[in-house]
Amino acid sequence: MRLLHYQPMATILQNIDYKERYEQALAIIESQQKTIESQQYTIESQQLEILQLKRYIFGSRHERFTAAGLPTGMPTLFDIPAIAEQIIESTSTVSYQKKSTRLQPNHKGRNGFPESLRREEQIRYPEGVDMNKVNKIGEDISETLAYKPCEVYVKKIIRPRLIDKATGRNMQARRRRNVVLKRVMQMPV
DSSP states (O other): OOOOOOOOHHHHHHTOOHHHHHHHHHHHHHHHHHHHHHHHHHHHHHHHHHHHHHHHHHSOGGGOOOOOOOOTTOOOSSOOOOOOOOOOOOOOOOOOOOOOOOOOOSOOSSOOOOTTSOEEEEEOOOTTOOGGGEEEEEEEEEEEEEEETTEEEEEEEEEEEEEETTTOOEEEOOOOOOOOOOOOOOOOO
């Protein structure tokens, strides 16, 4: 049986090469920093990719187009890895009163026809409506200038807006379009 030989602590401390240990620690720190940098780059590029995918999925139509990058394996001009965009989220609270001034015209549409002209009223209801089953909720009035030989008058067309009591459906007579047919003059060539 062999006995172990123990050395005093002072002789152990004298045998340690501190410079070598310091260089080893620096090498370990440098390799860890390179690993951290590569992991940070990977995280930033993945965050950017997630942001682009979210924009693609949840964004509006004009944001859906994403330009295709270079095909894999194709070298870039300088072979430098792309730097991912930084995502910065910030919130700020701003409270103020905004006074806005806008120009409102005095004119409320075209001028009406003179009151001195004779008015001829027509009330147009929707076709096939039982007036006992509907309520009147408003009306649209349109005035057009009409003429007969030796007379000018105003044709006033009233189209009531109705609502069905049972179904709640809105109804109104259709507006007739004024179609003016022009004669084509035949001229000799």
